[in-house]
Amino acid sequence: MKSRAFIILLFISGFVFGQSSQEIMESDLDKMKFLFLNKNYKGFSSFVYPKIIEMNGNEEKMIENMKASILKMENEGFKFVNIYFKDFNDAILKNNELQSTFTQVILMDTPKGKVLGEYTMIGISGDKGKSWKFIDTSGYDEKMIHSNFPDLDKRIVIKPKIKMFLEENNLRKKCSEFSGTELQSISPFTFKKTSVVILDNKSKETAEDGSYIASKVVRNTDNPCKIDFVIEEIQNKPKNMYKIGDVMHLELTGFENDVYYFILTRKNNKLVISDKFKVVKNL
Incomplete structure (x- = not known):
């Protein structure tokens, strides 16, 4: 019925008018999420922090790796359902960059049910908050993040990852x-x-x-x-x-x-x- x-x-x-730097950051995040969920990986990559792209070789290689990884996941029964962001922290000014952390929540369909994952993300702005680039830490621990990104402020905290089944x-x-x-x-x-x-x-x-x-x-x-x-x-x-x-x-x-x-x-x-x-x- x-x-x-x-x-x-x-x-x-x-x-x-007159959006704050955090409001602009949240707007950029929503745009990035929209592009990712619609599988527009070229557009998505424009919001990725340049060092991440360099670590993959170049933008084309990063997109190629993403497509292959997501295709493999989908073939195994895993699918992105939704992504959202919460728990935004105040930005820190370091070397003329604004650096901020927040939590990314990913909801996925899996063969065993819907799973929620929570990961720390880092937003970085080099133009006083007018635009933002992002680092997804889901594949790293805090030590690896600070080792690969030495310009991050020491106050940047990478929280432990959380994974749990959704209580439907x-x-x-x-x-x-x-x-x-x-x-x-x-x-x-x-x-x-x-x-x-x-x-x-x-x-x-x-x-x-x-x-x-x-x-x-x-x-x-x-x-x-x-x-x-x-x-x-x-x-x-x-x-x-x-x-x-x-x-x-x-x-x-x-x-x-x-x-x-x-x-x-x-x-x-x-x-x-x-x-x-x-x-x-x-x-």
Whole structure:
């Protein structure tokens, strides 16, 4: 059985100016993640710290190694589902570079179930936070990182790696509360805010300032984390990646307190976006 619900995506116009260096870093991370999950490894490599590329020989060789490694994993039943970032630390200034650490969370399908991995990542900016490059430490321990990257500040801490099976029952319980709720996300590409209102068993159509999409939703009651919807209406958005009648699949893949992480795919399972919602209020 499936229950019916309705989702209204209200796209609020206006850019958010004066982003902090951390906001720009998080934006660059989201762009890098989007490129990686969509297997655009050339674009992804533009966010990789140059020394990592040098350690692989060159960019072409690094991309070749990535493709081979990921293909081998997929053939063995391992697949990236989602990636998100949390626990950002304040940046440290060292030799005219900003250096920051945070946690990368990787959710993977495996032959034995979904597995969560947590790893320290390092962000480095040589232009006062206007752009960032990243070091993924998942293949190294702290001693190896500081040995290979001697310019890192000694205060940079590489936390022990964590791997665990996803508690899917806990996630589904949390997803069942994902109703009668107003949430927000901010586009990593435009810094525009998106307000999302989830309502069960009724439709709400309203004209707000800016552009919005009204979408009819069917939630899977066996797995409330999975929500299918059809784009029914688009207003005031001439340049839009969707069109009327598009079938979309939204899956909530994790949560941290009042933040939900999700992936959005089209009918053909092509990834459109991986993002997060923050709960604003319960309606």
